[in-house]
Amino acid sequence: MTFAGFLFRQAFVHPPQIPSDVTLKDRTVIITGANSGIGLEAARQCVQMKAKTVILAVRSSSKGEAAKKDILSTNPGSSTDVEVWLLDMESFESVLAFGERASKLPSLYIAMLNAGVFKFEWTTSPTSGIESSLQVNHLSTALLSLLLLPVLRKTATDTGHPTRLTITSSEVHMWTPFKEQKAEKILDRLNxxxxxxxxMDRYSVTKLVNLIFVKELASRVDGEKVVVNLINPGSVDTGLHRDGNKLIQTFDRVMGRTPDEGGRLLIDAAVVKGRGTHGLYLSEAKVTNMSAFVGSKEGEKVQKRIWDETIGCLRKHVPEGQLD
Ligand SMILES: NC(=O)c1ccc[n+]([C@@H]2O[C@H](COP(=O)([O-])OP(=O)(O)OC[C@H]3O[C@@H](n4cnc5c(N)ncnc54)[C@H](OP(=O)(O)O)[C@@H]3O)[C@@H](O)[C@H]2O)c1
Incomplete structure (x- = not known):
């Protein structure tokens, strides 16, 4: 995947429309980072597809309520129940409380773990002290994946249909030399x-580490019950780089897909595609190779290390029994 190839796809490859017969009738869906950008548009599309319940997982109730109002204003007469649930991915406590609440849902058909940050300088989570992009893009996303699996599995068993866990990844996972793999402990080095x-490298590494974790997770999950996959939306003109410089923001404006197109790619991975994508990575709505490193012998060793280190770190922050 060269940079020229990336630019070509940005300019000329447009996400397919979602087939008009795809429906989410009777389905409950959770979307994190649903108050803006890709997540907001994916949530809007779930309402268009007549989902029973769409849960907007957001860290600010005012932003969540504004997103709900916006979504419903573009879907007048919708019978979808749009709910705003608080989730701050900078806090393990908040992720745990969200997971606890979600575990009580009568069913959960799709979880789209889409919230993410691009940090232009070192900041840490006020509660865990962990660097913010490592916390949000990887550790809290990993924890939420683990916490939602039981209800996703149960729904699959009850309905006889596989449920979905889709994580918003990024092509930039291929753009890092991943120096941290040489450290004795990868996550400690990142922190x-x-x-x-x-x-740029920091964001890319957090996306790579999370992608590797999800690949290992998928190998431990029965894809006949829960389809776990990853999606690359490409560059999308959202507020992701809101703290960045004019150059990066101008690139987004000029080359970025629209948030609607980004949302459509997320919906394609989480709703349209099924069993055949378990453990796989989609780009431009097609199954695509992850970075060469991920598939290499070295990558496989690193995959086990990242899994063990992530679970080890989560165990320090999660009460006994909640990860099993
Ligand atoms: N835009 C791109 O070019 C691009 C490319 C590849 C991958 N992605 C990925 O796509 C996903 C969505 O990003 P986007 O482009 O749509 O940007 P965005 O509009 O900034 O959306 C990011 C979402 O994540 C939420 N979020 C951030 N920190 C959070 C926290 N601590 N707790 C809960 N929610 C939090 C944000 O909420 P607030 O509004 O409260 O901050 C926002 O709703 C991210 O995972 C991003 O890495 C984006």
Whole structure:
């Protein structure tokens, strides 16, 4: 995947429309990061597809209520129950409380773990002290995946249909030399301010580490019950780079897909595609190779390390028994 190839796809490959016969009737869906950008548009599309319940998982109730109002204003007469649930992915406590609430749902058909941050400087989570992009893009996403699996599995068993866990990844997972793999502990190195490095690499590494974790997770999950997959939306003109410089923001404006197109790619992975995508990565609505590193012998060893280190870290923050 060259940069020229990326630019070509940005300019000339447009996401397919969602087939008009796809419906989410009777289905409950959770979308994180649903108050803006890709998540907001994916939520809107779920309402258009007549989902029974769409849960907007957001860290601010005012932003969540504004998103709900916006979604319903573009779907007048909709019978979908749009709910706003609080979730702050900078806090393990908040993720745990959200997971607890979700575990009580009578059913959950799709979870789209889409919330993410692009940090241009070192900041830490106020409660865990962990660097914010490592916390949000990887650790909290990993924890929420694990917490939602039981209800996704149960729904699959009750309905006889596989449910979905789709994670918004990024092509930039291929754009990092991933220096941290040389450290004795990868996550500790990522959480060391001295090694923060440049912001583009930091974002790319957090996306890579999470993609590797999800690949291992998928290998441990029965894809006949829960389809676990990853989606690359490409560059999308959202507020992701809101704290960045004019150059990166101009790139988004000029080359980025629209949030509606980004949302459509997320819906394609989470709703349209099924069993055949378990453990796989989609780009431009097609199953695509992950980075060469991920598929290499070295990558496989790193996959086990990232799994063990992630579970080890989560165990320090999660009460006994909640991860089993
Ligand atoms: N845009 C791109 O070019 C691009 C490319 C590849 C992948 N992605 C990925 O796509 C996903 C969606 O991003 P986007 O482009 O749609 O940008 P966005 O509009 O900034 O959306 C990010 C969402 O994540 C939420 N979020 C951030 N930190 C959170 C936290 N601590 N707790 C709960 N929610 C939090 C944001 O909520 P707030 O509004 O409260 O901050 C927002 O709703 C991200 O995972 C991103 O990495 C984007």
């Amino acid at each position: 060391d301010k001295e090694f923060f490095g440049d912001y």
